[in-house]
Amino acid sequence: MSRVHDMGGRFGDGKVQPGSITDKTFKEEWHARALAVTLASGSLRQWNLDMSRHSRECLPPKDYCAFSYYDKWISALANLLVNKGVISADEFLNPILKTHPLSSRKLLAADVAGVLSRGAPTSRSVEDSPKFLVGQRVKTRRADNKFISGGHTRLPKYVERSEGKIEICHGAHVFPDTHAHNLGEQPEHLYTVSFLASELWESPENPGDTLCVDIWESYMEPANVP
Amino acid sequence: MSHDVEKHSHSLLPSDPELKVKALETALVKRGLIDPAALDEIIDTYQNKIGPKNGAKIIAKALLDKNFKKALIDDPMQILEKHGFLGRQGEHVKVVENTPKIHNIVVCTLCSCYPWPLLGIPPTWYKSDEYRSRVVREPRKCLSEFGVTLPKNTKVRVWDSTAEIRYLVLPILPDKYKDFDEEQLIEIISRDAMIGTALIGSSS
Numbered sequence: 001m002s003r004v005h006d007m008g009g010r011f012g013d014g015k016v017q018p019g020s021i022t023d024k025t026f027k028e029e030w031h032a033r034a035l036a037v038t039l040a041s042g043s044l045r046q047w048n049l050d051m052s053r054h055s056r057e058c059l060p061p062k063d064y065c066a067f068s069y070y071d072k073w074i075s076a077l078a079n080l081l082v083n084k085g086v087i088s089a090d091e092f093l094n095p096i097l098k099t100h101p102l103s104s105r106k107l108l109a110a111d112v113a114g115v116l117s118r119g120a121p122t123s124r125s126v127e128d129s130p131k132f133l134v135g136q137r138v139k140t141r142r143a144d145n146k147f148i149s150g151g152h153t154r155l156p157k158y159v160e161r162s163e164g165k166i167e168i169c170h171g172a173h174v175f176p177d178t179h180a181h182n183l184g185e186q187p188e189h190l191y192t193v194s195f196l197a198s199e200l201w202e203s204p205e206n207p208g209d210t211l212c213v214d215i216w217e218s219y220m221e222p223a224n225v226p
Numbered sequence: 227m228s229h230d231v232e233k234h235s236h237s238l239l240p241s242d243p244e245l246k247v248k249a250l251e252t253a254l255v256k257r258g259l260i261d262p263a264a265l266d267e268i269i270d271t272y273q274n275k276i277g278p279k280n281g282a283k284i285i286a287k288a289l290l291d292k293n294f295k296k297a298l299i300d301d302p303m304q305i306l307e308k309h310g311f312l313g314r315q316g317e318h319v320k321v322v323e324n325t326p327k328i329h330n331i332v333v334c335t336l337c338s339c340y341p342w343p344l345l346g347i348p349p350t351w352y353k354s355d356e357y358r359s360r361v362v363r364e365p366r367k368c369l370s371e372f373g374v375t376l377p378k379n380t381k382v383r384v385w386d387s388t389a390e391i392r393y394l395v396l397p398i399l400p401d402k403y404k405d406f407d408e409e410q411l412i413e414i415i416s417r418d419a420m421i422g423t424a425l426i427g428s429s430s
Contacts, residue, residue, distance in 0.1 A: 008335030008386065010359040016351050016371045018423070021416065025273050025347050030244040032273065035347070036265035037251050039314075044259060053337055058232050069338070069353045071243040075236035078250055082235040087257060089235040092249050095256040103258030112267040117310075117343075121317040122390040154388045156335050158362060170318070170391060190389050205364050209382040214389035 002157055003150075004061040006143070009158035009201070034070035038077050043107035043115065046084045050180035054152035055080045124187035126172040130217070132191060136166045137223035140193075140215065145177045152180035155219045159211065162199050163223045167212060168192040175216055189217040277346035278417035280311050281394055284344065285420060286411035288321075289399045299323060299396075306343070316343035316392055322385060323396040324422075329380050330395045331369070331422035333361045334387040341392035345417055352421065362386060372423045395422040403427065 007013075026032035042052070055076040059067070067075060082089050086102065107115065132138055143160040145151030154176045172187040179185055195211045197204035239246045254260040284305065288295040298305050302319045306312055319341055322330040334340065335358050340348040351357055361368045365382045369375070376382070385393045397419040403411070403426065418424035 005336055007355060007359040008333075009363045010355075013356040013359045016354065016356045016360070016368050018351050018372050018418070019349055021418075023349065025277070026269070027350065028244070030247045032269040033251060033265065034243070034247045035272070036268040037247060037254065037260060039268050040260045040264050041254065056337065059236070060234060063234075063236075065355075068243065069350070071246070074243065074247050074250060075239070078236040078239055078246075079234060081250075081254075083233055086259070087253060089238050091253045091257075092235070092239050095249075095253040097256045100257035100259050106259055106261055107264045108261055109263035109267045112264050112271065115314075116268070116271055117313040119312065119314040119317040119343075123318060154336060156386065156388060158335070168320075170389070173318075173389060176389075190391075192385075192391070194383075201363055205366050206382065209365065209384070211362055211384050211386060213386045214391055216389070 003057050004059075004064045005057045006157050008156045031070045034074045038073050039116075040107045041077060041081070044086065044102050044105050046086055046102070047080055048179055049120065050152055050174075050176040052076065052080060053176075054180040055083075057152065122174040123170075124172050124174060124185065126187050126189070128172075128189070130169050130189040130191075132166045132169070132189075132217070132220075132222070134166050134169060137163060137225065138166060138191075138193060138215075138220040139163050139223040140220045145181075146218075147177060147183055148181050151177060153177050153219075155215065156213065158200060159193075159195055159213050159215075162195055164193040164195040164199070164213075166191050167194045170214070173216070175218075177216075191215055191217070193220070272342075272347050276313075276343060278344075278420065279412065280309075280346075281341070281344035281417070281420045282412045282415040284309065284311065285394075285396055285415050286408050288396055289411060289415075290408060295323075295396070302394075311343045313343040315339070316341045318391045319344070319394060320391055321394050321396050322383070324398045326377070326398070327379070327381060328383050329376050329422065330383050330385060330393075331361060331365055332385045332387065332393045332395060333358060335359070335362060336386075336388060339387035339390075339392065341394050344392075344394055345420060349417070369423060372418065372428075374423065374425060374428055395420050397422075397424075397426050400425070400427050 143155040170190040173190040197209040198207035338353040
């Protein structure tokens with residue numbers, strides 16, 4: 001089981017095109033508009049960040065691959081708005097001039113600076129102490145959502161069922177696998193885990209290079225010590 | 227529990243993305259759900275107010291002052307708060323230091339996570355399939371596409387931003403810039419150097 005967005009390590013992509021430092025922040029005006037409409041709609045509080053990420057991941061693979069970056073955003077936003085019952089798909093083409101019950105939550109220009117500078121921290125305090133210690137060897141499980149078949153997860157395929165070492169304990173953070181599916185925040189301890197390139201790739205560029213990936217506690221178990 | 231049946235209402239929108247955005251914006255404005263003035267304000271923020279100069283200001287200080295550097299690595303949030311660099315997509319930041327032994331590079335293979343309050347909106351290449359898929363498997367080859375070659379015994383450490391921790395690279399200051407003051411340093415600390423795909427003084 002996989003989704004198209006989980007592309008770390010994939011073969012077949014061409015060269016990176018670094019662009020120029022003089023490139024505009026938004027290449028096209030509609031890119032800026034797509035970003036702004038997406039952020040402003042978030043203020044209606046009908047979904048969270050994990051839900052909006054999952055909505056992008058759920059675009060059909062042929063669309064995900066064909067759409068440009070902000071096209072993915074705007075298409076995923078359209079799906080969220082309809083799937084969460086905010087507006088109907090008919091309104092895309094035939095807009096209705098009628099005040100919505102959620103309009104009191106509309107983001108106002110005067111509140112933009114405050115909303116953007118506050119952000120939305122995901123750290124939470126939990127009673128459980130971390131299960132793993134810095135330096136401990138761990139092994140990841142399969143990169144699938146345990147609660148919802150095909151659901152959101154932040155464990156990339158390329159590090160699944162792999163052994164690594166705990167580098168940093170970040171404290172507890174909101175758990176995306178539940179948070180994306182209305183199953184609550186269920187905060188868990190989050191760690192940076194390092195993996196040797198030789199553990200992940202059959203022919204690594206340099207076996208001593210490392211990948212550092214942020215991994216929630218329930219994505220892994222202690223590695224068997226030989 | 228199985229996944230909700232995936233409904234793809236987006237296919238009902240015009241296929242031209244510019245018209246798609248317009249249609250969505252119009253529908254939402256008519257229902258009183260978004261305010262066009264707020265959209266302008268968001269765009270102005272990321273176009274004109276928040277960008278890589280923020281990150282460069284912090285990194286320049288760290289390159290000049292060992293105590294500041296230690297504090298930035300140990301407890302970045304306190305420093306970022308003091309400088310007014312907190313915000314969306316920068317709620318939890320970690321600074322990773324390049325040394326002659328380790329070169330750090332940042333990516334988000336699953337989407338495009340990036341430290342917005344410090345670097346602004348990510349460049350197109352950072353969000354591209356090419357970068358996201360390849361930099362974890364062949365970082366040196368990707369670096370060569372940016373014109374960067376690392377010393378042979380430098381190890382690469384790629385940070386995949388899979389959670390809400392955002393990573394900022396503290397690059398090495400080459401000897402030839404050792405006499406630069408803070409203002410001069412800010413000018414030469416590029417966005418890409420703070421992502422790890424450039425060195426200070428390299429072309430990009």
